Amino acid sequence: xxxxxxxxxxxxxxxxxxxxxxxxxxxxxxxxxxxxxxxxxxxxxxxxxxxxxxxxxxxxxxxxxxxxxxxxxxxxxxxxxxxxxxxxxxxxxxxxxxxxxxxxxxxxxxxxxxxxxxxxxxxxxxxxxxxxxxxxxxxxxxxxxxxxxxxxxxxxxxxxxxxxxxxxxxxxxxxxxxxxxxxxxxxxxxxxxxxxxxxxxxxxxxxxxxxxxxxxxxxxxxxxxxxxxxxxxxxxxxxxxxxxxxxxxxxxxxxxxxxxxxxxxx
Amino acid sequence: xxxxxxxxxxxxxxxxxxxxxxxxxxxxxxxxxxxxxxxxxxxxxxxxxxxxxxxxxxxxxxxxxxxxxxxxxxxxxxxxxxxxxxxxxxxxxxxxxxxxxxxxxxxxxxxxxxxxxxxxxxxxxxxxxxxxxxxxxxxxxxxxxxxxxxxxxxxxxxxxxxxxxxxxxxxxxxxxxxxxxxxxxxxxxxxxxxxxxxxxxxxxxxxxxxxxxxxxxxxxxxxxxxxxxxxxxxxxxxxxxxxxxxxxxxxxxxxxxxxxxxxxxxxxxxxxxxxxxxxx
Numbered sequence: 001x002x003x004x005x006x007x008x009x010x011x012x013x014x015x016x017x018x019x020x021x022x023x024x025x026x027x028x029x030x031x032x033x034x035x036x037x038x039x040x041x042x043x044x045x046x047x048x049x050x051x052x053x054x055x056x057x058x059x060x061x062x063x064x065x066x067x068x069x070x071x072x073x074x075x076x077x078x079x080x081x082x083x084x085x086x087x088x089x090x091x092x093x094x095x096x097x098x099x100x101x102x103x104x105x106x107x108x109x110x111x112x113x114x115x116x117x118x119x120x121x122x123x124x125x126x127x128x129x130x131x132x133x134x135x136x137x138x139x140x141x142x143x144x145x146x147x148x149x150x151x152x153x154x155x156x157x158x159x160x161x162x163x164x165x166x167x168x169x170x171x172x173x174x175x176x177x178x179x180x181x182x183x184x185x186x187x188x189x190x191x192x193x194x195x196x197x198x199x200x201x202x203x204x205x206x207x208x209x210x211x212x213x214x215x216x217x218x219x220x221x222x223x224x225x226x227x228x229x230x231x232x233x234x235x236x237x238x239x240x241x242x243x244x245x246x247x248x249x250x251x252x253x254x255x256x257x258x259x260x261x262x263x264x265x266x
Numbered sequence: 267x268x269x270x271x272x273x274x275x276x277x278x279x280x281x282x283x284x285x286x287x288x289x290x291x292x293x294x295x296x297x298x299x300x301x302x303x304x305x306x307x308x309x310x311x312x313x314x315x316x317x318x319x320x321x322x323x324x325x326x327x328x329x330x331x332x333x334x335x336x337x338x339x340x341x342x343x344x345x346x347x348x349x350x351x352x353x354x355x356x357x358x359x360x361x362x363x364x365x366x367x368x369x370x371x372x373x374x375x376x377x378x379x380x381x382x383x384x385x386x387x388x389x390x391x392x393x394x395x396x397x398x399x400x401x402x403x404x405x406x407x408x409x410x411x412x413x414x415x416x417x418x419x420x421x422x423x424x425x426x427x428x429x430x431x432x433x434x435x436x437x438x439x440x441x442x443x444x445x446x447x448x449x450x451x452x453x454x455x456x457x458x459x460x461x462x463x464x465x466x467x468x469x470x471x472x473x474x475x476x477x478x479x480x481x482x483x484x485x486x487x488x489x490x491x492x493x494x495x496x497x498x499x500x501x502x503x504x505x506x507x508x509x510x511x512x513x514x515x516x517x518x519x520x521x522x523x524x525x526x527x528x529x530x531x532x533x534x535x536x537x538x539x540x541x542x543x544x545x546x
Contacts, residue, residue, distance in 0.1 A: 066443070069447055071443050071446060071447070091446060091447060092449070094447060095447050095448065096443070096444065096447040098440055098443070098444050100440065102438075102440055102441055102444050104458070104459065104462070104463075105539045106462050106463075106537070106539045115445075115448055115450075115458060116448035116449055118454075119445070119448055119449045119450040119451070119454045119458070120449050147539055149539070163448070164448075167447070167448050167449065173447075
């Protein structure tokens with residue numbers, strides 16, 4: 001049964017926007033030698049919805065993203081990303097934002113962000129002029145010609161996210177995007193991310209070990225267990241993105257959901 | 267959406283590097299950096315001079331530094347043209363080694379089966395002392411510049427290939443994965459990630475090679491030649507012109523240092539983003 005999203009006690013998630021096949025996982029399992037990373041993962045994400053995946057560190061969350069992205073095949077089960085089942089086709093539909101910023105130190109911020117366009121054969125000058133407006137819009141104006149080494153962690157993460165956005169894929173896979181940042185920068189970046197994601201409808205899969213982050217940034221939160229990773233809980237979040245963050249995180253609903261998620265993780 | 271005010275940027279968002287130091291400051295910091303090395307060299311030279319003079323060591327056994335300098339002046343007419351011959355062998359041989367070394371490293375990196383077939387042979391080839399090969403190469407290629415170029419290139423080639431290959435393979439898998447999700451082809455990954463990322467490794471191979479190059483040229487000249495610093499040394503030996511041999515060694519050292527400096531300069535220009543080591 002792939003109808004995992006309606007399995008939780010909060011009733012069927014009714015506020016998921018979008019339509020059509022988003023990401024369907026059926027019985028996905030993966031092992032690395034003796035270690036079983038994932039076991040029987042089922043879930044179904046409608047197109048253009050925003051899903052958070054939380055779970056303890058080392059619970060196979062990154063493996064799950066790599067499988068969805070088409071960077072690796074599961075040992076068991078099926079993966080369907082907007083109709084694509086072959087790894088190569090999934091790769092064409094997904095952009096992955098890695099945990100570390102992975103900016104190329106020899107390229108300037110702008111030239112890092114344009115790399116997906118260059119990979120597709122767009123000329124460098126054309127790629128640059130197409131990407132430049134995004135820098136202005138996302139608070140990176142005047143940082144175009146700065147090398148990563150001279151940027152702070154938060155700024156590097158923004159450039160890294162912008163690079164993922166420029167790839168213009170329908171599915172964005174975010175792997176602990178703010179894991180390496182301090183909590184203040186992290187909060188700023190979460191707000192920034194919400195604004196940036198609001199622009200174009202996309203299917204977003206956000207992996208994090210921070211329950212609060214998952215609840216704030218996604219409509220539905222899938223809770224994975226410790227290794228071997230299994231889906232142990234599905235929670236409907238969908239807090240209004242306009243409300244001030246402090247108001248949300250202190251609301252009884254939020255606190256209750258957080259409690260449920262933490263309890264499910266164990 | 268775009269109505270959202272751009273996030274405020276703070277001072278900490280941009281870690282501005284310190285302003286470029288003035289020439290005077292840089293010279294002073296350089297002299298501080300090398301002060302101890304210079305002091306040691308001067309101390310050794312002074313000790314050398316004092317011991318040779320005090321013990322009355324004959325010049326043909328061990329000339330003092332001042333005797334070597336004096337010889338450098340009187341034998342300049344011999345040493346100057348010889349230097350150009352050797353310099354030419356060193357530079358051309360080094361360029362050949364760099365082109366071939368970078369080319370082979372790239373080829374072996376991109377074609378796994380070729381790498382697996384050739385890497386052991388490459389390592390094995392290094393166990394053959396080049397000095398043994400030198401006379402054979404002279405028999406094969408004659409007394410001209412060709413065998414010298416081959417020997418210089420053979421000696422310089424290996425550190426460039428091995429360092430370069432290691433650099434190309436050391437690229438983090440996460441970068442490769444990231445590039446694949448951004449629609450990169452194998453060639454795109456090589457061009458945009460692996461090769462630029464391996465440049466510092468290629469340069470460290472080239473720096474090692476730069477110090478070997480003049481040794482290769484001298485080996486080549488010893489095996490059969492009628493010109494060059496190696497030939498001058500060989501001709502000076504039976505005549506016990508020890509000062510001249512030392513003068514030739516001094517010039518060879520300068521050639522190596524200049525080549526090393528050129529490689530470092532090129533690296534500074536081509537790899538400005540690389541973290542600088544404290545000293546070369």
